[in-house]
Amino acid sequence: MHIIAIVNQKGGCGKTTTAINLAASLGRKGHRTLLVDADPQGHASLGLGGRRQDEPGLYEIFALDFPLVDTIIPHIAQGLDIIPATISLAAVDYVLANMPQRERQLSNYLHSVASIYDYVIIDCPPSLGLLSINAIRAAQRVVVPVDMSLFAIDGIERLSETVDLVAKKYDLDIELNILPTLVDRRTRLGRKFLLGIWERYQDKVLPVMIHHTVRLKESVCAGQSIVDFAPNSPAAGDFNDLADELIMRNHTALDATQANISWLLSHIEPVESRPANVIPLHKERPETANSNLQKVVLSFQNHQQHNIQIAGEFNEWIADKDVRTITENNITHKVFYVEPGDYQYRLIVDGKWRNDPTNPRQALSALGIHNSLLHVTANDTFNQSIGNH
Ligand SMILES: Nc1ncnc2c1ncn2[C@@H]1O[C@H](COP(=O)(O)OP(=O)(O)O)[C@@H](O)[C@H]1O
Numbered sequence: 305m306h307i308i309a310i311v312n313q314k315g316g317c318g319k320t321t322t323a324i325n326l327a328a329s330l331g332r333k334g335h336r337t338l339l340v341d342a343d344p345q346g347h348a349s350l351g352l353g354g355r356r357q358d359e360p361g362l363y364e365i366f367a368l369d370f371p372l373v374d375t376i377i378p379h380i381a382q383g384l385d386i387i388p389a390t391i392s393l394a395a396v397d398y399v400l401a402n403m404p405q406r407e408r409q410l411s412n413y414l415h416s417v418a419s420i421y422d423y424v425i426i427d428c429p430p431s432l433g434l435l436s437i438n439a440i441r442a443a444q445r446v447v448v449p450v451d452m453s454l455f456a457i458d459g460i461e462r463l464s465e466t467v468d469l470v471a472k473k474y475d476l477d478i479e480l481n482i483l484p485t486l487v488d489r490r491t492r493l494g495r496k497f498l499l500g501i502w503e504r505y506q507d508k509v510l511p512v513m514i515h516h517t518v519r520l521k522e523s524v525c526a527g528q529s530i531v532d533f534a535p536n537s538p539a540a541g542d543f544n545d546l547a548d549e550l551i552m553r554n555h556t557a558l559d560a561t562q563a564n565i566s567w568l569l570s571h572i573e574p575v576e577s578r579p580a581n582v583i584p585l586h587k588e589r590p591e592t593a594n595s596n597l598q599k600v601v602l603s604f605q606n607h608q609q610h611n612i613q614i615a616g617e618f619n620e621w622i623a624d625k626d627v628r629t630i631t632e633n634n635i636t637h638k639v640f641y642v643e644p645g646d647y648q649y650r651l652i653v654d655g656k657w658r659n660d661p662t663n664p665r666q667a668l669s670a671l672g673i674h675n676s677l678l679h680v681t682a683n684d685t686f687n688q689s690i691g692n693h
């Protein structure tokens with residue numbers, strides 16, 4: 305039995321949506337799955353049409369010593385059972401607080417169904433109280449849905465520390481995976497957040513993502529998971545991909561470093577409507593009369609033959625897009641054309657993102673990360689050299 309807790313102290317980042325649809329996808333793929341609704345709001349139960357006012361759930365298990373198996377509503381979807389939640393669960397933190405082994409209760413109770421289920425998915429409340437700690441303590445894997453906003457990114461650090469503390473205290477191996485949710489890759493900001501998340505958390509980020517789509521809200525209204533409501537929709541595809549990824553990791557203990565930059569970049573599509581200040585670039589200087597494109601040459605000493613790529617605001621943060629690379633005498637030149645202005649950028653040296661060590665100019669990105677800053681003036685061939693990479 306593999307236990308996955310869906311945790312983030314922030315509300316509205318897609319925990320319940322992830323829990324419902326991941327669980328339903330696992331069930332449809334033939335894995336015996338139990339969804340535990342650990343949020344007093346009971347949205348997971350509601351989203352699968354399984355909410356009934358008087359059904360016992362975790363509160364009755366912890367406070368009244370109900371056997372866990374007696375709280376399970378079987379076959380709420382194909383291959384999927386659920387332990388529902390009602391508002392009584394709101395009082396459970398107080399109950400747990402006065403119990404011995406107060407962080408281990410859920411783990412202890414789940415033991416009783418270890419032979420019945422392949423997967424247990426726990427939908428956590430939007431706090432890091434005792435319920436969430438119980439879920440983390442019980443889990444082998446913590447999936448953190450992160451919607452593409454600054455507030456969401458802010459809380460990851462604390463959550464990650466909490467998971468580390470629990471793992472250390474109980475000598476457990478708990479893998480933490482970040483799942484980008486509510487992703488809108490058509491906007492520059494959405495793509496920027498995605499890159500920022502990957503850049504900061506690298507191998508913790510799963511190589512799958514959940515896109516923003518109205519179909520998910522529709523499926524909730526219908527009381528069904530998306531894989532039942534619209535099995536052929538792209539949204540169902542997102543959750544099937546997530547399920548496949550987690551099944552694979554569970555079976556092969558795959559190293560998360562597989563989520564490499566080439567995957568990320570191949571998943572980032574060009575923006576549909578290009579902002580006015582970013583113009584299409586060409587490998588050679590275009591001859592159009594109105595063009596004010598300036599040639600930029602960034603040169604790096606490269607005795608070690610490193611693979612140096614460049615990505616920034618001038619090429620949609622796609623490595624070496626519209627950039628010509630010339631290598632001569634152990635110097636790598638990056639040649640491209642931009643209109644005058646300021647552009648944030650970074651180098652990707654042997655697959656690792658880093659700032660340009662030859663350029664002291666930096667700017668703070670929307671994510672609080674410093675990027676190198678390129679300043680291009682009009683009618684001036686820009687040529688920045690040096691560096692020892
Ligand atoms: N990928 C998505 N696309 C569109 N709406 C979404 C998506 N994920 C979640 N939502 C909506 O956002 C709201 C919050 O999602 P929810 O899963 O309940 O978050 P949480 O459990 O973290 O509070 C819900 O109304 C849900 O339907």
Ligand SMILES: [Mg+2]
Pocket residue numbers: 319320321343347428
């Ligand atoms: Mg929720």
